[in-house]
Amino acid sequence: MDVAVAGAGPAGLFTAVALARRGHRVTVVDRDGGPGADGSWERRGVMQFHHPHGFRPQIGEALDAEMPEMLDALTAAGVEQIRFPGADGQPARAVGLRCRRAVFERVLRAFAVDEPGVALVRGHVDDVAQAGGRATGLIVDGHELAAELVINASGRSARLAAGLRAAAEGGDCGLSYVSRQYILRPGAEPGPMNAPIGIIQTLAGYLVAVFQHDNRTFSALIMRPSDDRRFGALRFPEVFEAAAAAVPALAAWVSPERSRPITPVLPGGRLHNTYRGQLDAGGRVGLPGLLHVGDTVCTTNPAAGRGIAVALRQCVNLLRQLDEHSGDPAAAALAFDEWCTGNVRPWYADHVYWDADLLRRWAGGDVDVTRRLPSDLIMEATEADPSLWRVVGPYQAMDALPATLDEVEPRVRALYARGWRAPAHPGPTRDELAAVVLAAAR
Numbered sequence: 001m002d003v004a005v006a007g008a009g010p011a012g013l014f015t016a017v018a019l020a021r022r023g024h025r026v027t028v029v030d031r032d033g034g035p036g037a038d039g040s041w042e043r044r045g046v047m048q049f050h051h052p053h054g055f056r057p058q059i060g061e062a063l064d065a066e067m068p069e070m071l072d073a074l075t076a077a078g079v080e081q082i083r084f085p086g087a088d089g090q091p092a093r094a095v096g097l098r099c100r101r102a103v104f105e106r107v108l109r110a111f112a113v114d115e116p117g118v119a120l121v122r123g124h125v126d127d128v129a130q131a132g133g134r135a136t137g138l139i140v141d142g143h144e145l146a147a148e149l150v151i152n153a154s155g156r157s158a159r160l161a162a163g164l165r166a167a168a169e170g171g172d173c174g175l176s177y178v179s180r181q182y183i184l185r186p187g188a189e190p191g192p193m194n195a196p197i198g199i200i201q202t203l204a205g206y207l208v209a210v211f212q213h214d215n216r217t218f219s220a221l222i223m224r225p226s227d228d229r230r231f232g233a234l235r236f237p238e239v240f241e242a243a244a245a246a247v248p249a250l251a252a253w254v255s256p257e258r259s260r261p262i263t264p265v266l267p268g269g270r271l272h273n274t275y276r277g278q279l280d281a282g283g284r285v286g287l288p289g290l291l292h293v294g295d296t297v298c299t300t301n302p303a304a305g306r307g308i309a310v311a312l313r314q315c316v317n318l319l320r321q322l323d324e325h326s327g328d329p330a331a332a333a334l335a336f337d338e339w340c341t342g343n344v345r346p347w348y349a350d351h352v353y354w355d356a357d358l359l360r361r362w363a364g365g366d367v368d369v370t371r372r373l374p375s376d377l378i379m380e381a382t383e384a385d386p387s388l389w390r391v392v393g394p395y396q397a398m399d400a401l402p403a404t405l406d407e408v409e410p411r412v413r414a415l416y417a418r419g420w421r422a423p424a425h426p427g428p429t430r431d432e433l434a435a436v437v438l439a440a441a442r
């Protein structure tokens with residue numbers, strides 16, 4: 001079958017290679033031409049490209065299932081697979097990849113280029129071609145690229161075929177990122193960690209994190225409410241460095257003795273929580289032969305680093321539906337939509353609830369024990385009651401859906417109602433950090 005894929009991001013390329021390995025001829029179209037001759041890759045239109053990405057185990061598992069050699073290629077590129085010892089003699093489970101997004105995509109793109117059944121084409125996808133009530137290809141720079149199956153993997157800002165499915169739920173999550181990449185100096189040890197990927201700390205009114213990547217690189221980031229304009233100057237290197245130096249968790253990593261910056265400060269655009277299914281407003285398949293995957297279906301606040309894991313899980317399920325409903329893409333779309341409703345939408349809903357409550361608390365509100373607690377508070381409560389890990393661990397690892405937290409939520413709420421609060425991390429409040437930013441910007 002001839003397949004046309006709009007978008008050569010992680011979802012589009014993964015799906016393309018996997019379909020080619022099933023014997024299909026796949027053309028992937030992207031407006032981005034790939035890395036330049038000098039090796040640089042700006043990747044305009046994918047604003048998060050140089051921002052830190054945490055690569056969860058689900059990503060390694062998806063690669064292992066469809067293109068296991070890519071894990072070796074990532075390792076050869078300097079990517080570290082982080083493994084924890086398995087419990088009770090079970091084999092160790094990969095817990096993720098320490099990797100820059102740019103390195104991940106370079107390796108994936110090289111796989112797609114080398115895959116015999118995949119052709120990568122540079123061009124702007126204007127629209128989906130249709131005839132006789134089904135998708136017949138893509139319109140690329142005004143010309144039709146004929147295909148029997150069309151996959152929309154054009155990312156979080158996708159406007160492609162917008163009229164063919166119900167409007168997206170959700171929108172701006174109210175939080176913004178600023179980050180910068182560094183490299184450890186020769187012989188320097190990594191800084192303090194509290195997570196496999198590095199360190200993540202919520203302070204009074206903002207969040208900081210360090211993501212370890214490949215080849216001794218790492219990113220430091222600061223996340224805060226988008227509407228707090230006092231932090232706009234963080235995009236200037238001297239201001240970002242002053243702010244990072246003021247927060248102990250970041251200061252330990254970015255101190256000039258330990259590391260040096262290798263990029264400018266990367267201001268982040270706004271972050272979204274959105275969900276959009278396959279079907280039109282009437283619950284029907286909008287256009288048989290057209291399927292949507294990756295960020296075109298779901299985006300979540302990246303603070304929990306779920307995006308590519310959710311995207312590749314979708315791809316794996318989409319491939320399964322196409323295998324099972326071979327020759328009937330409308331049936332595949334219905335089955336895929338049902339799976340996404342049950343297995344993708346809950347991650348979106350989890351973040352919507354969590355982010356709204358986080359912003360309320362960051363504005364000065366206390367834990368609200370009159371209603372269900374958001375997931376971040378349930379995770380924090382493991383500090384007071386480690387027995388919660390039995391339920392929290394699988395959720396945190398994305399092996400269990402957010403609803404599994406319901407089992408312990410009343411117990412955790414009672415804990416907060418008795419007055420327990422997570423111990424504060426050392427560091428300035430958001431007002432104090434804003435003062436550091438304003439002073440450094442003068």
Ligand SMILES: Cc1cc2nc3c(=O)[nH]c(=O)nc-3n(C[C@H](O)[C@H](O)[C@H](O)COP(=O)(O)OP(=O)(O)OC[C@H]3O[C@@H](n4cnc5c(N)ncnc54)[C@H](O)[C@@H]3O)c2cc1C
Pocket residue numbers: 006007008009010011012029030031032044045046047048051052053054055056123124125126153154155156158160177268271293294295296302304305306307308309311
């Ligand atoms: C700030 C930030 C940080 C993030 N951090 C993490 C993290 O830590 N861990 C994680 O797993 N995820 C993270 N994510 C999410 C992750 O980046 C996305 O889930 C991922 O990019 C989704 O891949 P995709 O292939 O669906 O879309 P994309 O990567 O957006 O790819 C879409 C492609 O389509 C192309 N395209 C779009 N429209 C057209 C058109 N009309 N014509 C031709 N080409 C087109 C684009 O050029 C692009 O190449 C983060 C996101 C953000 C915003």
